[in-house]
Amino acid sequence: SSSPHNPKDSLIDHSEGQLFLSEAFKIILDEVLSKGTSIQQKVCEWKEPEELAELLDLELRAAGEPHHRLLERVRDVAKYSIKTSHPRFFNQQFAGVDYHSLAGRFLSEALNTNLYTYEAAPVFVLMENEVLKSLREQIGWTEGDGIFCPGGSTSNMYAMNLARFQLFPEVKSQGLCGLPRLAILTSSQSHYSVKKGAGFLGIGTDNIIAVNVNDGGCMIPEDLDEKIKLLKSQGAVPFVVSCTAGTTVQGAFDPLEPIADICEKHKIWMHVDAAWGGSVLFSKKHRHLLKGIERANSVAWNPHKLLLAGLQCSALLLQDTTGLLKRCHSANATYLFQQDKFYDVDLDIGDKSLQCSRKVDCLKLWLMWKAVGSSGLEERVNKAFVNAKYFLEEMKKRKGFHLLHEPEFLNICFWFKPPSLRGKEGNPDYQEKLAKVAPVIKERMVKKGNMMIGYQPLKNKVNFFRLVVLSPQVCQKDMDFCLDEIERLGNDL
Amino acid sequence: SSSPHNPKDSLIDHSEGQLFLSEAFKIILDEVLSKGTSIQQKVCEWKEPEELAELLDLELRAAGEPHHRLLERVRDVAKYSIKTSHPRFFNQQFAGVDYHSLAGRFLSEALNTNLYTYEAAPVFVLMENEVLKSLREQIGWTEGDGIFCPGGSTSNMYAMNLARFQLFPEVKSQGLCGLPRLAILTSSQSHYSVKKGAGFLGIGTDNIIAVNVNDGGCMIPEDLDEKIKLLKSQGAVPFVVSCTAGTTVQGAFDPLEPIADICEKHKIWMHVDAAWGGSVLFSKKHRHLLKGIERANSVAWNPHKLLLAGLQCSALLLQDTTGLLKRCHSANATYLFQQDKFYDVDLDIGDKSLQCSRKVDCLKLWLMWKAVGSSGLEERVNKAFVNAKYFLEEMKKRKGFHLLHEPEFLNICFWFKPPSLRGKEGNPDYQEKLAKVAPVIKERMVKKGNMMIGYQPLKNKVNFFRLVVLSPQVCQKDMDFCLDEIERLGNDL
Ligand SMILES: Cc1ncc(COP(=O)(O)O)c(C=O)c1O
Ligand SMILES: Cc1ncc(COP(=O)(O)O)c(C=O)c1O
Secondary structure, three states: OOOOOOOOOOOOOHHHHHHHHHHHHHHHHHHHHHHHHOOOOOOOOOOOHHHHHHHHOOOOOOOOOOHHHHHHHHHHHHHHOOOOOOOOEEOOOOOOOOHHHHHHHHHHHHHOOOOOOOOOOHHHHHHHHHHHHHHHHHHOOOOOEEEEEOOHHHHHHHHHHHHHHHHOOOHHHHOOOOOOOEEEEEEOOOOOHHHHHHHHOOOOHHHEEEEOEOOOOOEOHHHHHHHHHHHHHOOOEEEEEEEEEOOOOOOOEOOHHHHHHHHHHHOOEEEEEEOOOHHHHHOOOOHHHHOOHHHOOEEEEOOOOOOOOOOOOEEEEEOOOOOHHHHHHOOOOOOOOOOOOOOOHHHOHHHHOOOOOOOOOHHHHHHHHHHHHHHHHHHHHHHHHHHHHHHHHHHHOOOOEEEOOOOOOOEEEEEEOOHHHOOOOOOOOHHHHHHHHHHHHHHHHHHHOOOEEEEEEEOOEEEEEEEEOOOOOOOHHHHHHHHHHHHHHHOOO | OOOOOOOOOOOOOHHHHHHHHHHHHHHHHHHHHHHHHOOOOOOOOOOOHHHHHHHHOOOOOOOOOOHHHHHHHHHHHHHHOOOOOOOOEEOOOOOOOOHHHHHHHHHHHHHOOOOOOOOOOHHHHHHHHHHHHHHHHHHOOOOOEEEEEOOHHHHHHHHHHHHHHHHOOOHHHHOOOOOOOEEEEEEOOOOOHHHHHHHHOOOOHHHEEEEOEOOOOOEOHHHHHHHHHHHHHOOOEEEEEEEEEOOOOOOOEOOHHHHHHHHHHHOOEEEEEOOOOHHHHHOOOOHHHHOOHHHOOEEEEOOOOOOOOOOOOEEEEEOOOOOHHHHHHOOOOOOOOOOOOOOOHHHOHHHHOOOOOOOOOHHHHHHHHHHHHHHHHHHHHHHHHHHHHHHHHHHHOOOOEEEOOOOOOOEEEEEEOOHHHOOOOOOOOHHHHHHHHHHHHHHHHHHHOOOEEEEEEEOOEEEEEEEEOOOOOOOHHHHHHHHHHHHHHHOOO
């Protein structure tokens, strides 16, 4: 072929490019999907930042590099990255791999579609609508609206904006200046995106009123009611109650029925942050945990967590049928949303979003759902509960493991007390010493590399482990390993 | 292997899954990357929504489907989707495929990493820092800060939030209630995300003051200065000037030097929305278009547009070295950003973002940059300018094509006047008739399927075409085809 510098020609060599991609695909299969999911291999390969930076040779230079060098780089990136699909990765609220979803993700990337108009994304406009409809059906809604957002935090922020707009439509054009003090009610255990949203939306984090929770971390409805009354008596306008179905740390489900009664009584928008717990709706056995969710005005639900759809996949779902979402968010840009198109411009859903470019997040979920059906998704959710229960039972048989509270969900929060601390619960420095156990075990764990699990403090409770067991590829032997390993790493402390 | 219903076992069959993924990969290579980039094949396969919905059989059911059926679905999704990498896709501000970037995207998807902490994403924390640093160097900054955002709209909104926080740090906790009226200045041609942001942030779209532009669409600095003075005299607080380097429709570059002088004089945050034009910085020949960008406080830059990094890839870059980004956005969640970790917690960059889960958007850009070097990126930018110039010259040789204005950049805005309208410019119904030409040609084009180009009206200018020529795989023959095809489709109108 002729020189790439000839302006008549293309700068891209498709056959060379496809060869490279195929080679990279083989490395991905090998390093990430085979080795990366094998218990004979490590979850992580700890390196100090300086050493890792050197190994990776990150610097970007004027000259390009040959393919064999780039393939080494693909391998290095894979090698030193955390294997989030490894059966012993319990560190976050996502884990595991679904191959159908992954195929959908590769296809989305290759198509590089921007989901704003039917013209640009005919398949995905229809598909997103269908997926949103099916998610709403799980909630119990036959009608409604919704949109995929880049994460649950954004979904929660959208809900706050909608609640505000519903009450004060003029806020979109006039802003908050001149309005009374607006307030948000949410439990002290809700996700931090409520805080971030309050800052971003100009409401202010001080105007988040933290509703008390019980020991399990569930919102206390009576306290909610009182705090709403107090706010009103102060002349503030509580405009949204953000409940949580599955809190981040404890996995608590706020009692949605009584909260719905209170929201109804006070005419306040009820939002359910079901980013983590929403997927439980697939399980006939466990969906009672979300009883009352159908009374919410909005629901945020992340299939990228419990369902293994892969990052990012978060839906904001609405009961509204009046076009609130579009009215609240639209800017009517004429270069994109022309009104004189030859097809029904209601299909141009992009103006419902605050994004302009928007990735296709529905295909991976759709393909996975087609592959295993709602019944397959139910089976996975149930399996996660079975795993959690098994872990819990095994844990209770051992000395040194102490639960924070009986879990309702898949978050198991516990302390490991090394032998040296057992029976010393009354000592004045006991809490201080206990607080140091989890960080040291975590450090040893990461440096050894065969398991990952998170820890944190919570209010007056010092550092404890939070095991999140969710991946359907996790087996009982992985749970046993987890308990054994914590003992191995911490018994001498 | 034993029954998947045994609670002891994994529900995921890796070898079956990997086989499926490999089959899907072949289909992607074939349908999307080979056929989808061939001028022997169509750009789009138009179907009416009802027909398409039926063809795709979108409904999600209780039961799963066998692999061969799922592979048909992969093929169908590819078949009916728009081929955005086709050399005759000129419809948006992205096009074309880069295989190195695509390999990076597949790897990101397979790794399924969440970019919030060094613990969870060691490679990508370091890599994102390096890529941001290299982007800042193109601007001319040796220091600074930044973050990848899910699109340029979000990057622009972050900038607005930072500007507000810089001036009124108490806004984060106290909200806007009680503050004076805040105002945003931006040209009438700026991207609609400024509007969406003003609504979302509680500032209100009425508080966006549209600065006048010249014929080419560039902000008039004198008008900016006057409008700032007027706002101040009214007791409002203009807190950010959002300039545009490469406007969406006309591709105009606001004059950054004189704007920087005005911002400096009035002590107002200067943001440059370089989502579209930022990549021109790679070109020694053309970077003068952005002269003065180094004086900005913040820059939004989308490598997913002109650089072909693939959706989504947008960086917000800051000159700030005081940790403003983190102070403005942080929520200090203890379950994620523990302070007693065993490594330097400054590496836990996630709290700079308003997202919690955050996709890895840096790897694809990094791998592409490694592959072709800054010089290869420069070559691509220059090639796009050469293509645009060629198109312009060829267009001027033909009857019936009329420019809106001489372009500075890669957006070529023009009317096609069919023979029946030529010489009728004085007729009272001329504008009305001209307005109908582009939509009809577009409809015929999409239904024929071998090219896509957008149209829109702009203020008092009726519907015109906007050709965006950016993909380095576009050749002169594609430009010729575009002109020929418009004539073929519109000559009888
Ligand atoms: C209860 C809850 N809500 C919201 C979120 C935020 O979702 P995302 O990480 O997708 O922004 C999380 C994430 O951990 C969560 O646990
Ligand atoms: C000038 C300009 N700014 C911002 C954006 C928004 O970027 P994104 O589509 O990534 O949200 C665009 C998109 O077209 C644009 O042209």
